Amino acid sequence: MEEEFEPTIIAFVCNWCTYTAADLAGTSRLIYPPNVRLIRVMCTGMVDPKYIIKALLDGADAVLVSGCHPGDCHYINGNLKARRRMRLLKEILSGFGIEPERLRLTWIGASDGIEFANTIKEMVAQVKKIGPNSCKYQMVI
Amino acid sequence: MPSAEISLTINTQETEEDILGPLQEELSACIQCGTCTASCRNAQLMDFTPRRLWRLVLMGQTEEVFHSKTFALCSACYYCTLRCPRGLPLTDAMNTLKQLGAKKNVAEYRPNARFYGSFLESVRRHGRINEMEFMRRYFILMKNPAIPIKFTPLGIRLLRKGKISIFPDKSKTERPLDQFFQRVEELERQQ
Amino acid sequence: MTDWYKIDRQGDDLLTDIRQFLKSVLELDSIRALLVPSRLPMKNNVMPALISRPELLDEADPLAPAFAVNSAKNLSRLTRKGLDANIAAVLRPCEIRAHVELVKLHQSASEPVVIIGLDCLGAFSNRSYQAFIQENEGAASEAFCKARLAGAEPSNTVEISSACQMCEQPIPEGADITLALYGVKLDEGLFLQARTERGREILDKIGAKGAKAPEERDQVLKQLIKDRTERRDQVFEETASAVNTIKKLSEYLAGCVNCYNCRVACPACYCRECVFTTDVFDHEPLQYLQWTERKGVLKMPTDTVFYHITRLVHMSTACVGCGQCSNACPNDIPLTELFRTVAHRTQAAFDYQAGRSQDEPPPLLVFKEEEFSEIVGVGS
């Protein structure tokens, strides 16, 4: 039996907004694929590129960084700093064949439980389409 | 866009008689929101919308106010009064303007004044309207032969259908409402 | 500010005249010392030297195609803790750019340093340079200079470094004083360009005369930069396709042994100690076992690809393309090609150019309320 590829997505979610939304999605019994592993951080602005590089080189099929909308950041502008950093990372990693679908940044507010669930659904569907991260099977790190 | 055909100069040195004074006081709380205009079924026939008219009243533009046909066209449906967010007695204000217009004998309002005058005179004489007499009086007052000619076809149609009669109904008492009219005149004088 | 000056030639030897010019600068009261590449008594090498006595400038050799270290690092040593005097430094354009980057990072100070920049003719790798001077004993620098300006190959056996071959910024834009080599009639004199008020002051003081801008220079530079850019783009293309999957990237970096020489040589890598040598990467023994159990095999030492990608994240926006990383690599990994290929894209992403101006903050230090909306969201 050919087992369907189930991607593993690591999501760095900010404590204030997206984590709250993810929690809301859970308590609202919204169904979203179990492929995502949430790592709660206080702010997207504290997500070090090293975490993302490590996750991808270690075999995560995709990484999501998600935080407050611009203007909402509990720490004023951590999300805006994160956006620049993601811009840089995408530029570098795309050169090494990491597809844009594998590295996402979204803003998901505290009440957007549905959006959180949809984001995960969408990401899982996209990653299923492009297939597993090649680092999953080879030693890279 | 403002048409700016004439500019309005406002100053207090103006010494015209203050016949709009009481109206201004009545309407001073107006915020020019235009609810009256939007409520008015006749607004599209008026030269000034009700809102504009009230604005002119508040700015003391007596001449312009009385040269407007707006108040003459008011059919007193009271919708504007009902809807005014400031609760202003707008229909009453229209009536006041009609009365002032008649009193002042403003040229633009003269036909209306004569029309109403003829109407009331007929009612006063007969206790009800006598269409033929009413129109006759009106035509005479207007001193314009074109008007009767314009109304002739309508008159003939109404005559044929028996809706109006050339002869007054003699069965009714003469001048049954005289006393009533006298009392009203008296009251108006007192005011 | 582009004021041109001219110093009459004293003789036929360009190097001697340049030394003379440098001496006149060092003789100024305001300049305590001069940092300039000099021939060292040991091992035929040319290395930057900080010279305080004008007469010792006779060993200075700023034309030498040797480039053992990026001197911006030396300026950092000289100025980082605050230097209470003025010095002058003769630098290559890429060194000036690196210096600008280090100033932004508070690793260098710009105030105490008068920068004299030479049009850059390129340099060999350390190893090739040794070969080259053996080939041209005695007058290696002059021979090199002549050949490069004539557009000829300076050597039959060795090539100048890859970084220099693709360098499209051979003109020292950020210098106080530029000594022009390209597109000037060197037999008519030394052509100097004052690029700052400070440069003008010095040139006035040493008695340089005002001159017209060299006529052919713009044309010559245009062509030179065009050729270099073409070369560069070719390298970008080749490198990009050599690393366009993680698998290929790991092959590209396969020789890496975590010696960290590249980051030691890199002028933009300013950390006192690299994060990869701190406790952050001092993994527990058990951890290694868990990793190998996950995939069955674990390459040792670990964290090599991780290291290079992280270095790209940290430093690619500050990369000035000097080529010292390749020069330093004991296993001949073509790191310059990789860094420049990536840096070109990352710098363009932020409309940033390393070393262009001290007033441009490093890209990750700033942000705008509205930007890069295209990378937000999961839409494709």
Added chain:
Amino acid sequence: MARKSGSALVIGAGISGIRSAIDLAETGYHVFLVDKAPHIGGILEQLDHQFPTNRCGMCKLLPAVEPDQASQQCLRRGLFHDNIEILTAAEITDISGEAGSFCATLHQHPTLVDPNRCMGCGECAEACPVEVKDIFNAGLSTRKAIYRPAPQSLPGTYVIDLSACTHCGQCVPVCPTGAIRMATADRQKFKILVVDDELIVRDSLRALLADEGFSVEMAESGEAALERLTSDAFHLMLLDIKMPGMEGVDVLKAALEIQPELQVVMMTAYATIETAVESIKTGAADYLVKPFEEASLLPQIYRFYEEGGNGGQRILDVGAVIIAAGCRYFDPAEGKDVFGYGIYPDVVTHLEFERLISGTGPFGGRLVKPSDGRPVQKIAWIQCVGSRDLQTDSDFCSSICCMSAVKEAMLARAISGGQVETVIFYMDMRVFEKPFQQYLDDAKRSGVQCQRCRVHSVSASEDKARLTIRYVDTDGAHEALFDLAVLSVGQRPAENAENFSEMLELELNPWGYLAPRPFSLTSTAKPGVFLGGAVAGLTDINDAVIRAGAAACGASEAIHKSGGSLEAVESADDQVRDISREEPNVLVIICTCSDRLKPLIDMDALLDRIQADPSVSQCLQVDGLCSPDGWAEMLEELKGKPVNRVLLATCAANAYAHKRLEVSDAAGLPEKAVQIIDVFFSGWFAGDASAKEQTHYNTGHVERRLKFAIAGLKGINLMPAEKIDVYQSALVVGGGIAGMTAALAIAGHGFRVELVEKTGQLGGNLNWLNRTIDGADVAELLQSTISRVNNNPLINVHLNSAVADIQGAIGRFQSTIDDGESAHMASHGVTILATGGVEGPTESYGYGRSPAVMTQKEFETGRANGQIDPAALSSVAMIQCVDCREPPRNYCSRICCLSALKHALYLKEQNPDISVYILYRDMMTYGFYETYYTQARRKGITFFPYTVEAKPEVTVPEENSSSGAPAVRITTTDPIIGRSIQIEADLLVLATGITPVLPGELMPKLDAEVDAHGFFKEADFKWRPVESLAAGVFACGLALSPRSIDESIASAEAAAMRAVRMISCQHLTAGRKIAVVRHSLCSGCQLCMSVCPYGAREIDPESGRIEVNPLKCQGCGACAVICPNSATILAEGSEMEMFEMIDAALGSI
């Protein structure tokens, strides 16, 4: 943490109440925060987006200094603070006593669900057959009678809506933890007396109630009923109003004399409803309208049954009371309803619209028509519905609707990607706060259309599919089609405003709002009782937060003065073992959830793998942690175990969050050494894989979650938090009304204040202001305030002085105060900038070229010194927004319209024949100031609107022109009559607004910022409006933004409250999640200093090292990420820990 004696009661847990409660709790008082709703957050809980960011920032209310006092999470999930006791679904029924010792009676509404057992699984709601309108979604959707009050609140305890519940009992058996209490046995004890002369009514009621298990007795007349009451005690009497013999109302009176505690429900026919309503004033609890329907009757009876008795009663002893009960909204279905609300489903109120577009709303955030669920193309906002409308008795402006409409229009455009057309029909755009004009400009630029007119009516379009909106603009009447009409409904006083007024003898204003005293927005005639937020008139968030702070300040001072000490009461803090130096040793306890978990996973394998981690000492299984037995068993297991971390794996972690302390106490560990996680998830492996594969997959999932949490537990920072000594005094710069108020408030708490004034006298702008528009006496306020300042031994006034230098930061500032002759040094813990503002400069409209053209300030002083004689003037014109509300000074100065009206009314009062013309862009008579606008119109003052594109033109005659000519000629256009108007005026008064004065050279030393217009830049305009991002620096008064005297005073009190909070302890404790510098690695590149938004880093001048100020640092981690070599790290959540988490997350791929 510090705790002080004294407590306060805050009624209403909306934004204002929360702010007051946090302020007081942070200062150390115990706070009871009461709300009648079953959740906190008030209306904000329903709004996802707030202007002017169009997003949410509620979490910024949480303490920034000593952050560990409160839970660090989104406030929608709840507020947990050591000093705040939250009492939801509760009402205050009585308050007696006086400042310092109030005694409040709290009535707790029963919810029938035991919060200690409910784990929020929602099975009960699935089972419940009763569907009612969901108030949380503004009635746009339905919910069950048992429900979760707010979708995000924690713990997610369900409650029963007693007004809807039929007690059918279907939820009881499905609850897995037996949390629902609906016992039938007790009903027999509840005695009901039915009094009606009609047998059929008596019989049917008896049958119905007896069926439900109640004891029912009957009486056929009033006399018979009274006789029954004398012999037997009853709980409830159902009493007919119209009976032969004794009338119902008389029976009621007599019955209450016999049994004062008796609950009486009047039964009435439709004709006598009015009598029934009247009877409530006599003491009836409620009334029922005949004929009854079983479905509506039973919930009412049950409500009395459940609420009955004093079980839910509690007495709270408090030193001060803050009423922050909010307000209601106008019901547009009332009265004429010309907009078809309640008739057309696509006509909604703005609150309904907010729910419509909310992610937690009925349509999940999709913008669709409520009528048919189809997409919306065109939306109209209709402003001033039930505001500024004499016909609905609302001669006031509701203040927030303009901005909320602009926000909603922007959101609608953003959600639809600019596809939806949005039109706001407005009268005046009230952009009266600092950032609003810019916000409006941005909205217009983004495509929001603003149409100035009042909408006439809304009706269905011919095809009934859309809405026709009829309106009039300057071109005449129009009809336009829309899909959705949003009514910006105005405010109405809180339902219980009248109750509070009676309870505490508080004054109500003409519209029924609780009224503060003159020159105050929060203090009342009753000492110790304060008003917060919208209870005194609708406020936006910024204003609500400031008022909340001011109310808290008043309350704190009242408690302090009556002996509630600000001295720290030593708490049994840190009685736990210091484990900071021990190697991690984790005990893992897995709840098997009544054996639900066992068949899903391979438990033995799991235990083995978890125990393989050397830091895990033991991994245990416990059954049914949600049952009291299971919980007790688990606590027993903890005793004596040599572990220093505990990890509980359960099925509903949120339900246990509040029980963490119990676990840590039992284990003798700090609370943070205990972690509770959820191992159940919705995605258990399903599909056609073999059972073995499923088990393998599920086990992997649980293992990952556990390892993940273990990694987190290992990295927690257990070092004792750093404590910083504090100078317990304040520096206030600026001796105007704001500065003096702040100084007095701080000194009122017993702390020393240095008050620095640059001029030779205190008072600032109040020295030239005489009266306010409401006639309050400014001079009297000024004199009394100055004398209070001068007589206060704790306030050290420095006149003719300036602050020459400030060093240091929060807790430890050192200033040099220079009085021109000598310099004094002052040490202080906080700095308050109250440096004020001045009238804006202008050269427009002929100013400076004629004495007849003057500013408002010049008019005010001229009239005071007699230079301006109203009797000698025949015509005065005023132009508003001079050089304001357009770049470069693109903000509204808020008070100029009020000044113009004040001056105009004064002129008319002094000389009724005078003509006054006011040329304005939008009259900013927000709130109850609107009534002065109405008055001005009534007095015959003429108003001409103008636009910034077509400003009035002013001609000033040459100096030497003949004296007979009018002084100034103003030409403008009247849009209504569409003509150019020429006004000849003796005087032209220009409103030039306010520009701030801030000590520019001190700002960087304080790490405080200045905004684009030179005002003090708040940490957050809405949520932290009186403080800077750099902790310990505050501003108030005009330095903050333009504001009136009472608003300045409120801001000063709010700033003083925040300041007192910081200096009320001898030391402040840093947060644990802060950044630290590892100097041996640091290269000094200073990137971290640039990215720190809080100015928390500086270079130590002696060592040259970069140091972190632990009080200013908020632990955002921006520094740790920008630092390339981890020389800066976070004390908690290090990179090693994060790597371990990533490894755990990827564990078995």
